[in-house]
Amino acid sequence: MSGLTLRSFADKVCEVMPVIGREFFRTRPSEVHKAKLTMPQFIVLDLLARRNASNMTDIAHYMSVSTAAVTGMVDRLVRERYVVRKDNTKDRRITTISLTDKGARIAKVMADQKKKIIMKIFSMISQKEREEYLQILFHIQEHLKQEQI
Numbered sequence: 001m002s003g004l005t006l007r008s009f010a011d012k013v014c015e016v017m018p019v020i021g022r023e024f025f026r027t028r029p030s031e032v033h034k035a036k037l038t039m040p041q042f043i044v045l046d047l048l049a050r051r052n053a054s055n056m057t058d059i060a061h062y063m064s065v066s067t068a069a070v071t072g073m074v075d076r077l078v079r080e081r082y083v084v085r086k087d088n089t090k091d092r093r094i095t096t097i098s099l100t101d102k103g104a105r106i107a108k109v110m111a112d113q114k115k116k117i118i119m120k121i122f123s124m125i126s127q128k129e130r131e132e133y134l135q136i137l138f139h140i141q142e143h144l145k146q147e148q149i
Contacts, residue, residue, distance in 0.1 A: 055094050
């Protein structure tokens with residue numbers, strides 16, 4: 001595939017990504033499947049699992065959506081008892097969102113499953129290829145962080 005233009009590269013990536021994405025959804029544990037969570041809600045739970053808690057503005061910024069959009073997502077997560085809201089006693093405009101035990105359990109199941117699938121997929125290539133892939137991902141991450149500054 002040498003000599004691939006950026007446009008051709010993008011076409012190839014667009015062909016491959018859905019196949020990989022389908023693998024993540026195809027092998028969901030029944031507990032995750034029964035939760036009937038949307039992808040944005042999964043992202044919120046994953047973020048909260050990694051940060052322990054976050055406020056609405058930070059979640060919106062992380063997801064590049066409005067706080068109103070996050071409010072809708074969080075409302076459903078609160079109704080389903082995956083997260084709780086806690087008002088800031090010093091500033092009523094700030095609401096902290098954190099996982100409940102139920103939310104922490106589903107976030108852990110999701111994280112474990114994600115790792116399992118990644119291991120399955122990347123077991124198909126050599127350690128050297130995995131290291132090169134990871135190096136490329138970190139390089140892209142650095143560029144993306146610079147763009148956000």
